[in-house]
Amino acid sequence: MTEPLRIEPYELDVGDDVLDDLRDRIGRTRWPAESPAEPWKQGTDLTYLRDVLAYWADGFDWRARERELNRFAHFRTEIDDARIHFVHERARNGDGIPLILTHGWPSTFVELLPLVPLLTDPGAHGIDGPAFDVVIPSLPGYGFSERPTRTGVTTRETAARWHRLMRGLGYQRYGAHGSDFGASVSTYMTLDDPTSMIGLHLNNLDNDPYTGPGSRPLSDAEQAYLARYQWWRDVDRGYGAIQSTRPQTLAYGLNDSPAGLAAWILEKWRGWGDTSGDIESSFDRDSLLTTVTIYWATQTIGPSMRDYVDSRWYLEPLGPDDIVTVPTGIAVFANQYVDDESPPREWAERLYNVVRWTPMASGGHFASAEEPDVVARDIAAFFADL
Numbered sequence: 001m002t003e004p005l006r007i008e009p010y011e012l013d014v015g016d017d018v019l020d021d022l023r024d025r026i027g028r029t030r031w032p033a034e035s036p037a038e039p040w041k042q043g044t045d046l047t048y049l050r051d052v053l054a055y056w057a058d059g060f061d062w063r064a065r066e067r068e069l070n071r072f073a074h075f076r077t078e079i080d081d082a083r084i085h086f087v088h089e090r091a092r093n094g095d096g097i098p099l100i101l102t103h104g105w106p107s108t109f110v111e112l113l114p115l116v117p118l119l120t121d122p123g124a125h126g127i128d129g130p131a132f133d134v135v136i137p138s139l140p141g142y143g144f145s146e147r148p149t150r151t152g153v154t155t156r157e158t159a160a161r162w163h164r165l166m167r168g169l170g171y172q173r174y175g176a177h178g179s180d181f182g183a184s185v186s187t188y189m190t191l192d193d194p195t196s197m198i199g200l201h202l203n204n205l206d207n208d209p210y211t212g213p214g215s216r217p218l219s220d221a222e223q224a225y226l227a228r229y230q231w232w233r234d235v236d237r238g239y240g241a242i243q244s245t246r247p248q249t250l251a252y253g254l255n256d257s258p259a260g261l262a263a264w265i266l267e268k269w270r271g272w273g274d275t276s277g278d279i280e281s282s283f284d285r286d287s288l289l290t291t292v293t294i295y296w297a298t299q300t301i302g303p304s305m306r307d308y309v310d311s312r313w314y315l316e317p318l319g320p321d322d323i324v325t326v327p328t329g330i331a332v333f334a335n336q337y338v339d340d341e342s343p344p345r346e347w348a349e350r351l352y353n354v355v356r357w358t359p360m361a362s363g364g365h366f367a368s369a370e371e372p373d374v375v376a377r378d379i380a381a382f383f384a385d386l
Helices: 016-027 046-058 062-069 115-120 155-168 181-192 220-236 238-243 247-256 258-272 285-298 301-313 372-385
Strands: 007-009 074-079 082-089 097-102 132-137 174-178 197-202 324-333 352-360
Touching: 016 046, 016 258, 016 285, 046 258, 046 285, 062 285, 074 155, 082 115, 082 155, 097 155, 097 181, 097 372, 115 132, 115 372, 132 155, 155 181, 174 181, 181 197, 181 301, 181 324, 197 372, 238 247, 238 301, 247 258, 247 301, 258 285, 258 301, 285 301, 324 372, 352 372
Parallel strands: 097 132, 097 174, 174 197, 197 324, 324 352
Antiparallel strands: 007 074, 074 082, 082 132
């Protein structure tokens, strides 16, 4: 019999010494020469980053952001060999569908918080659909969650933790929603324990389906999608190569330098969001720096990057019998990574029991932060149909 979880309330409280040290390090940044290429072509733009770091040191109010975050109900519990942080907000009417939401990299639980009022009290926000009990954990090694000090902490292992968490909260059947690594975690939740799952909702696809011997030939649309995806990998996925092979080497610089950390994270939010090259057209500066500050204050950029190395080298590829039988809804945001990089439905149907497929006119990789109303409405409609 599984031991019950000991769940304790938790409050975010970054020490003054951490914030003072951060400001001091920003003031002593040793800036590199400017790139000879056009802005952002070879990485984060120097002029923009200087401006952001000046604001981070002298304009950004972490304490105000911390108070806002602490308005949510935070908890921590130990699951196996790591303490896990999560937000748990129940439906306002007292009768919600249990739903666990999982973020990805380089994000935090904060990306998903805009969904909380929309899902716990949909009627108050003009959403015609069921209410939810919302659980938002921080992935192991992100922010206020610990990561086990060993290798092989895969998204499949995290899926097992999430099942333990939901049962520890008293839920026997529940839904899952995810994006990026969170999509992979949610997928493994359905593959490994489908009887516990009401439904699966995704903002993007993170697991490659089986396409080996015995599978049907690729359609023209699938071939075109894979060609676009390969082009993106060739020109923009250098970060993934280093994070899946030598994350420790990279961590020394990012954990020590606020400028390095901000440059590494903000480039991804600009490139993967539906920003048209202007990051603050989709994300306000305070929200961006909230995410970066959480990574800085908790020193978790190194542990978070280990998701790449662990899930690359310790996860078996999916086989012909790996099929998600749980009803699946997929919100298709076309502006992830590059324009029109979204997969065709038949690609998703190789792995998932797709019962809802919703192309979105706007929004990108961080859809819950970019278009929370759109995401919440699609989640509500999907579960209402079930």
